Amino acid sequence: MNxxxxxxxxxxxxxxxxxxxxxxxxxxxxxxxxxxESIIHGHxxxxxxxxxxxxxxxxxxxxxxxxxxxxDGIPIAIKDNINIAGYxxxxxxxxxxxxxSPYDATVITKLKDEGVMFTGKTNLDEFAMGSSTENSAFGxxxxxxxxxxxxxxxxxxxxxxxxxxxxxASLGSDTGGSxxxxxxxxxxxxxxPTYGTVSRFGLVAFAxxxxxxxxxxxxxxxxxxxxNSMKGFDPFDATSRKESKTKQPKLNNAKIGIIxxxxxxxxxxxxxxEVQKVAKLLExxxxxxxxxxxxxxxxxxxxxxxxxxxxxxANLSRFxxxxxxxxxxxxxxxxxxxxxxxxxxxxxxxxxILLGTYAxxxxxxxxxxxxxLKARAMMKKEFTETYKEVDYLxxxxxxSDPFKFGEKSDNQLEMxxxxxxxxxANLVGMPAISIPTGLSSNGLPLSVQIMSPANTDNTLLEFSxxxxxxxxxxxLPEIKGGVS
Amino acid sequence: MKIVxxxxxxxxxxxxxxxxxxxxxxxxxxxxxNENLCPTCLGLPGSLPVPNKRAIEFITLLALSTKCQITTxxxxxxxxxxxxxxxxxxxxxxxxxxxxxxxxxxxxxxxxFSTVEIERVHMxxxxxxxxxxxxxxxxxxxxxxxxxNRAGIxxxxxxxxxxxxxxxxxxxxxxxxxxxxxxxDISEGKLEKGNLRFDANISVAYENDDELGTKVEIKNMNSxxxxxxxxxxxxxxxxxxxxxxxxxxxxxxxxxxxxEVTSSMRSKEGSADYRYFSDPDxxxxxxxxxxxxxxxxxxxxxxxxxxxxxxxxxxxxxxxxSIGKSPKWMGELYKSVSDIxxxxxxxxxxITGELQGQLRKLGETSPPEWMTAEQLxxxxxLVKSDKISFTSGKEILGELIxxxxxxxxxxxSNKLIQENxxxxxxxxxxxxxxxxxxxxxRIANGExxxxxxxxxxxxxxxxxxxxxxxxxxxLLKEIK
Numbered sequence: 001m002n003x004x005x006x007x008x009x010x011x012x013x014x015x016x017x018x019x020x021x022x023x024x025x026x027x028x029x030x031x032x033x034x035x036x037e038s039i040i041h042g043h044x045x046x047x048x049x050x051x052x053x054x055x056x057x058x059x060x061x062x063x064x065x066x067x068x069x070x071x072d073g074i075p076i077a078i079k080d081n082i083n084i085a086g087y088x089x090x091x092x093x094x095x096x097x098x099x100x101s102p103y104d105a106t107v108i109t110k111l112k113d114e115g116v117m118f119t120g121k122t123n124l125d126e127f128a129m130g131s132s133t134e135n136s137a138f139g140x141x142x143x144x145x146x147x148x149x150x151x152x153x154x155x156x157x158x159x160x161x162x163x164x165x166x167x168x169a170s171l172g173s174d175t176g177g178s179x180x181x182x183x184x185x186x187x188x189x190x191x192x193p194t195y196g197t198v199s200r201f202g203l204v205a206f207a208x209x210x211x212x213x214x215x216x217x218x219x220x221x222x223x224x225x226x227x228n229s230m231k232g233f234d235p236f237d238a239t240s241r242k243e244s245k246t247k248q249p250k251l252n253n254a255k256i257g258i259i260x261x262x263x264x265x266x267x268x269x270x271x272x273x274e275v276q277k278v279a280k281l282l283e284x285x286x287x288x289x290x291x292x293x294x295x296x297x298x299x300x301x302x303x304x305x306x307x308x309x310x311x312x313x314a315n316l317s318r319f320x321x322x323x324x325x326x327x328x329x330x331x332x333x334x335x336x337x338x339x340x341x342x343x344x345x346x347x348x349x350x351x352x353i354l355l356g357t358y359a360x361x362x363x364x365x366x367x368x369x370x371x372x373l374k375a376r377a378m379m380k381k382e383f384t385e386t387y388k389e390v391d392y393l394x395x396x397x398x399x400s401d402p403f404k405f406g407e408k409s410d411n412q413l414e415m416x417x418x419x420x421x422x423x424x425a426n427l428v429g430m431p432a433i434s435i436p437t438g439l440s441s442n443g444l445p446l447s448v449q450i451m452s453p454a455n456t457d458n459t460l461l462e463f464s465x466x467x468x469x470x471x472x473x474x475x476l477p478e479i480k481g482g483v484s
Numbered sequence: 485m486k487i488v489x490x491x492x493x494x495x496x497x498x499x500x501x502x503x504x505x506x507x508x509x510x511x512x513x514x515x516x517x518n519e520n521l522c523p524t525c526l527g528l529p530g531s532l533p534v535p536n537k538r539a540i541e542f543i544t545l546l547a548l549s550t551k552c553q554i555t556t557x558x559x560x561x562x563x564x565x566x567x568x569x570x571x572x573x574x575x576x577x578x579x580x581x582x583x584x585x586x587x588x589x590x591x592x593x594x595x596x597f598s599t600v601e602i603e604r605v606h607m608x609x610x611x612x613x614x615x616x617x618x619x620x621x622x623x624x625x626x627x628x629x630x631x632x633n634r635a636g637i638x639x640x641x642x643x644x645x646x647x648x649x650x651x652x653x654x655x656x657x658x659x660x661x662x663x664x665x666x667x668x669d670i671s672e673g674k675l676e677k678g679n680l681r682f683d684a685n686i687s688v689a690y691e692n693d694d695e696l697g698t699k700v701e702i703k704n705m706n707s708x709x710x711x712x713x714x715x716x717x718x719x720x721x722x723x724x725x726x727x728x729x730x731x732x733x734x735x736x737x738x739x740x741x742x743x744e745v746t747s748s749m750r751s752k753e754g755s756a757d758y759r760y761f762s763d764p765d766x767x768x769x770x771x772x773x774x775x776x777x778x779x780x781x782x783x784x785x786x787x788x789x790x791x792x793x794x795x796x797x798x799x800x801x802x803x804x805x806s807i808g809k810s811p812k813w814m815g816e817l818y819k820s821v822s823d824i825x826x827x828x829x830x831x832x833x834x835i836t837g838e839l840q841g842q843l844r845k846l847g848e849t850s851p852p853e854w855m856t857a858e859q860l861x862x863x864x865x866l867v868k869s870d871k872i873s874f875t876s877g878k879e880i881l882g883e884l885i886x887x888x889x890x891x892x893x894x895x896x897s898n899k900l901i902q903e904n905x906x907x908x909x910x911x912x913x914x915x916x917x918x919x920x921x922x923x924x925x926r927i928a929n930g931e932x933x934x935x936x937x938x939x940x941x942x943x944x945x946x947x948x949x950x951x952x953x954x955x956x957x958x959l960l961k962e963i964k
Contacts, residue, residue, distance in 0.1 A: 083530045096529065103523050105530060204529040209764035238534045238766050311764055314562050317573030318527045322630070332623050333568050360564075360759035369761060 004032055004165035005476065008222045011168065012070045015062045022058035022073025022117070025168075026051060029075045029119060033166035036479050042141050042151075042161035044080050044090060046120040051075075054117050061115065071229055072115030077167035079158045080121035081128055082213065083202040084108050091204050092136035093126045095319045095326055095344030105202020106237065107171065107213055107230045114229055119167045122157030126346045127316065128178055128206040130154050131418045134409055135348045143185060144477040145444050149402040152182030152418075158216045159186040163477055169217040169226055173203055175210045176304050177397075177422025180434035180449060183216050184397035187436045187445030187475065189468075190216045191223040191461070192422075194454045195429035196241040198227070199234030205315040207308035208239075210426040220435065220468045224461040231457070246455040249391030251463055256282055256450075257292035257390035262421050270440040271396035278437050278448045279394065281470050292386055292393070296379040300423040301416055303379065306359050306372035307427075312349075313356030319344060380428045387453040392463065395421050397447040401440035421449055431457045433464050436473045445475070485690045487726055489719045490697070491654050492646035492685040493600075495661060496639045497671050498610065498678065499542050504636035505609040506533030506576060517631035525636035527571030532765050535560070539607065539638035540583075542670040544771060544779050546640055547584025547605045549668060549786055554776060555581050558769045560607075564759045568628055569612035571635050579760040582606030583771075590788045591660040593653050595802035600657045601645040610637040646685060646696060651715035655708050658682060663787040663809050675707060684715055687732075688722040697722070698732040702746055704739045714739040718746055790815065798828030807836060813850050814840070820857030825864050834864055838878060842885055854888040862891045870951050876900040902951040906958060909942070909950055913958045916941045927963065935959065 003011060003025055014020035030048055037043055058073035067073070078084060081091045083101035085108075090096045104112070111118075125135035133141040133156030141156040143149040144164040151160040155172030159182035162170050172179040174192040183190025191214045198213045205211060215226035234240040258279060263272055279289045321327035321340030328343045330336035345353070359368040386393070399420055408415040425432035432451040440446050450467070452460040501511060507524035514520065523531035547554055561579035584605035591598050612635040618626035642661060648654050662680055665671040672679045682705060687697035702718055705711045718737070725732050737746040787808050794804035797819070807815050814835055822831035839860070843851060863884070867877040872895050880891050880900070895901055916938055917924065927934050935956065942955040 081530075089529060091529070099529070101530070102528070200530075201532050202530040205532075205765075207764075236534060237532050239532075239764075310761060314564055314572075314574050314759075314761070317564065317566065318529070318571065320566065320568075320573060322568045323526060323571065324528065333625070333628055334566070334623070337566060337568070357759065360761055362757045362759075365759075365761070 002028065002165070004029055004168065005218060007219050008070060008074055008168060008225050011074065012072075015067070015073060018062070022062065023052075023055035025073065026055040026075055026117060029166060029168065032164070033119065033161075036144070036164045036166055039147055039479060040142050040144055040160050040164050040166075041139060042122055042157040042164060042166065043077065043120040044092065044123050044138055044157065045088060047087070047118055048120075051117050058115055058117070068113070068115035069229075070114075070225055071111065073117060074168050075117045075119045076111065076226075077119045077122045077158055077161045077170035078108070079124055079155050079170070079172050081124060081173060081204040081206075082108065082171060083204070084118060084121070087121065089121070089204060090138070091127045092124045092133075092138055093344065093346065093349070094137045095340075097137070097326060099325050101202075103202065106199035106234045108202060110230055110232075119161070122155070122161055122170060124157055124178075125154035126349050127204065127312070128154040128173055128175055128211075129312070129348050129352055131177070131181055131415055132403075132405075132408070133157065133182075134405065135346055137346055140405065143402050144479050145187060145402065147480070149404050149444070150185065152185035152398070152402065154178040154182075155190075155216060156182045156185075159183050159188055159190065162186070162188045162216050162218060164479060169215055169222050171213060171226075172216050173206075173211055173213050174422075174426065175206050175212075175308060176426050177419040179214045179216055180397050180422045180432060180447075181419060184434045184436065184445065184447035185402040187447075187473070187477065188216055188218055189220055189223050189436070190214065190434045191227060192425060192432050193227055193231065193457050194431045195426075196239050197243075197431075197455070197457060198230045199232075199237040199240045201234055201236040201240075205311075207311040208315060209311060210304075210308060212426070220433070220461060220465040223433070224458070224465070227457065227461065244455055246453065248456050248459040249387075249452050249463070251459065251466070253286050253288070254391040254463070255288045255290060255389070256392045256394055257290050257386065259297060259393055259395045260291050260293045261295065261297040262395035266399055266417055266420060267396055268400040270401060270446060271399055274438055274446045275394060275396055275448055278467070278471065282394075282467065285466070285470060290390065292390060294379075294382050294386055294424070296375065296382050297424050299375055300379070300427055301420060303372045303375045303427060304419070304423045305355070305416065306368050307376065309352040309356030310359045310369045310372075311356065313353045313360065316345075316349065316353055376427050379424065383424070383428045383430060384453070391452070392460070393451040395449050395451075397421055397434040397449040401442055401444040401446055425451055428454075430454045431460050433460060435464055435468055435471070437471045438473060439475060485692070487688050487723050488691045489649065489686060489688050489715075489722075490646050491648035491650075491715060492699075493642075493644045493648065493654060493657060493682055494685070495642045495658065495680060495682040497546070497642065497661075497665050497680055499539050499638040499640060500669075500671050501536055501538045501542065501638055503536060505536050505539055505607075505638035506636055509636065511637055514633060517629075518633060520633045521635075525571065526632055527573075533576055533763070535766060535769070536638060540769065540771070541779060542638070542668075543583045543605060543607045543640045544776065545668050545670060545783070546642070546665065547587065548776070548780060549664060549783065550584065550587035550589050550602050550605065550642070552584030552587030552602060552605055554771060555583055555585065556771045556776070557581070558583055558771070560763045560766045560769065561760045562763050563608075565756065567611070568622070569614040569630050569632070569635070571612065571632060575608060575611065576763055576766070577608035578606035583769075589657065589660055589664070591653070591656045592791070592801055592805035593650075593656045595800065597801065598653060598656070600653075600660075601647050603643045603645045605640060605642050608639050608641060610634050610639050646687070646699075651712045651719070654684060654715055655712050658708060658711060659809055660787060667784055667787055667790070669784065682711065684711065684718075686715060686718045686722065688719060688726055690726075697726070698734050700732065700734065701736045702739055703736060703749065704741075706741070710739055710741055713744055714746060717744065721746065794818070797822055799832055803829075803832055807832060810836065810840075811850065817851070817857055817860070821861050821864065824857060824861035825868075827864070827868065830864055830868065831861075834860065834881075838881055842878075842882055846885065848885075852885060855884055859884055859891055866891065866895060870902060870953070871895070872900045872902060873952070899947070899949065902949055906954065909946075909955055910958055912942050912945050912950070913955065913962055916945060917959075917962055924963065935963075
């Protein structure tokens with residue numbers, strides 16, 4: 001029997017009942033990786049050998065009844081923009097191909113404390129900039145459902161390995177949809193928590209005011225487990241927050257708003273139908289469905305592509321070859337820095353740095369970055385007002401099912417539009433989850449996104465669990481050439 | 485037409501917090517480069533800044549004591565520029581919402597009060613230290629050595645309005661600011677260690693011109709002496725140019741300590757665009773009323789208040805200002821001594837002159853612990869009441885620095901008490917006159933300075949016990 005698609009609590013029960021050992025699951029997951037990675041390329045590095053001892057230690061803990069918790073012995077993959085001490089953090093960039101982090105991200109410390117085993121680091125669009133992993137300097141990740149299609153991005157590797165079964169769950173980071181969009185494309189669950197709930201310390205920053213770490217899992221319950229083990233105030237992150245008492249949305253007889261602007265042009269028929277299908281299911285569960293309008297949602301791509309590049313232009317300045325990473329020689333210090341950045345960054349990263357630098361420049365700040373900040377504040381107000389009327393918001397996660405490699409790489413705007421539905425949650429800092437609910441006419445996974453007010457993460461997860469149980473999406477990808 | 489200079493000062497004050505501005509690294513002196521580092525102050529990928537509360541308290545203290553308006557809802561901004569010793573290639577600083585604005589500082593210039601207007605007081609982090617090998621400049625160096633121990637140390641930048649009128653005023657301002665940060669206990673205030681680093685913006689214009697002249701920024705002045713010299717040099721350079729109708733260009737100039745000239749570093753024509761934007765890693769800096777009140781209530785005595793106390797004790801503005809900027813023990817000793825002697829000027833002179841001079845000769849920076857204000861006051865009053873001579877007073881002070889003695893007992897046992905009994909002295913005067921008839925004749929012929937000789941003879945006869953002024957008085961009476 002295969003165990004890699006079981007839920008974390010099911011696995012934990014098998015561990016406790018001594019029907020399965022962490023070392024056995026570990027071998028299984030790595031065998032799965034051996035069979036699928038050549039096709040999928042989800043992991044950039046696999047921590048195979050170094051985990052043998054750790055798995056044996058976990059075995060002993062279960063034997064002695066001293067296990068650390070529900071996550072003890074669970075193999076989890078980590079997006080390669082989250083630092084694990086002693087391992088490379090490449091961000092899928094030539095710039096950092098030789099960079100070894102000397103410290104753990106706060107989320108890694110927390111997971112280590114719970115006995116989590118890390119399968120390895122997963123592929124991403126360079127510095128988390130992209131929606132397809134086509135921007136990785138180390139080659140793209142393939143979608144387990146159809147290797148001619150993208151797994152989404154930027155956490156494409158993290159979504160693909162969970163889908164393919166070479167990890168039980170994974171961590172991704174979400175700046176404009178980078179957890180939810182690839183989760184949707186790969187038919188798994190992706191959760192972006194409220195901004196500030198999970199510490200960003202140790203996550204290589206793309207856009208600091210939008211970035212948030214979150215789980216990618218086979219089911220909602222696993223996301224809930226991982227989220228609760230990672231959340232909490234961190235003295236090393238000034239933007240992290242203590243949990244505050246907030247009015248929670250209703251779990252029963254809730255009012256759910258379908259966002260009108262995310263059911264219009266640019267959204268495929270399949271995606272719209274999927275939302276309508278789920279809406280009916282929710283109605284049958286006793287919830288009320290209404291249509292709501294959030295007009296500024298239409299502006300979200302424009303707002304995002306001013307704020308995110310502006311922040312990234314400063315965040316990525318530190319990569320200069322002076323203190324770490326690859327260095328390309330020059331006749332002077334400045335020439336060295338210029339050469340390093342010219343060779344180290346890929347085209348998408350350079351484009352966003354230029355865009356952000358421009359948006360912040362004297363004479364342009366007010367027209368671009370300043371305006372974007374104002375629009376963002378208005379958008380936040382729009383969401384807050386709407387949540388006075390409804391408990392949750394629902395929309396497609398992605399405008400369409402997974403697209404083919406190269407399909408959108410020549411049309412940047414269309415590529416950017418694939419984040420249309422996910423960006424608003426980042427701009428307003430509120431939680432959002434993507435749940436697979438069905439298959440498209442191409443036989444590829446489709447998801448819906450459910451959003452809720454800030455600091456209502458666990459209620460959203462609980463609500464999503466209920467929805468998940470009635471949707472009962474059980475399809476799995478068949479990886480050609482892999483072990484099924 | 486008269487040409488007048490205008491000067492504005494930008495001063496960086498290194499705070500003496502235990503840890504750096506945005507991380508937990510120790511702020512300690514070390515000879516080893518790159519010792520006090522962590523992911524945050526080295527700008528490693530994924531690291532984040534967390535503001536140091538102590539540093540915010542310190543800057544609020546400085547802003548309040550310079551009468552600034554406090555920005556209660558301020559924020560940190562990123563100042564973007566590339567330089568190898570700037571770990572993130574942006575500096576976390578403040579832009580349009582600094583902690584303090586519109587303040588002032590009272591200073592003393594040439595014995596008179598003056599006020600320096602403060603434009604802003606803001607918080608930022610220090611950079612690392614570059615050493616360019618093979619050249620003083622980064623562009624022509626064969627290699628550059630980087631030390632990031634300094635990176636992230638909290639700095640306060642104090643910017644004045646361009647209203648300073650002379651090099652002396654600029655120097656007095658730095659002296660006052662230095663004393664302020666020392667008295668507030670927020671900085672070591674050591675110029676030689678770079679705890680205070682200043683740049684001067686200088687321009688000249690015709691006196692009745694409404695507009696200021698073109699501003700030139702002077703860097704690399706490491707002492708008050710070089711500050712004064714550099715400003716004077718720059719004023720005369722610009723004045724000459726204006727007289728010759730030459731165009732002064734906006735630029736940054738470097739003060740050459742050896743040659744005592746300024747030379748061009750870089751032109752500011754293509755003025756740098758730092759692309760300031762609020763740092764998304766740091767929430768807004770909300771300074772609550774409670775926080776501010778707490779700081780206000782714990783405000784130490786400010787240099788200006790100290791100076792006023794000294795003035796009220798009877799010292800001139802100049803003397804009061806000078807003792808206020810002397811080591812702490814001096815002011816305290818002065819207060820106690822002058823309270824006993826009721827003679828401010830004499831107490832001031834003994835402490836700042838004699839005592840400090842003798843200590844300096846011995847290589848000491850403060851008096852021995854056994855020395856009390858009472859002892860010093862006793863010496864002063866022995867001299868003042870003519871019981872001992874000034875020379876004897878100095879001698880007793882010297883002894884007191886060496887070992888614990890009682891000044892009066894010492895004077896008695898060492899026969900330093902002067903004879904003030906006029907009858908006794910008159911006898912001796914008469915004897916000397918008798919013995920020196922020849923000298924008396926010469927005095928009568930106009931050799932007045934021989935009176936001193938006779939006084940000396942009287943003192944000799946008394947074995948040094950006679951008060952010279954009394955002896956002279958009686959001698960003159962006899963001669964007439």
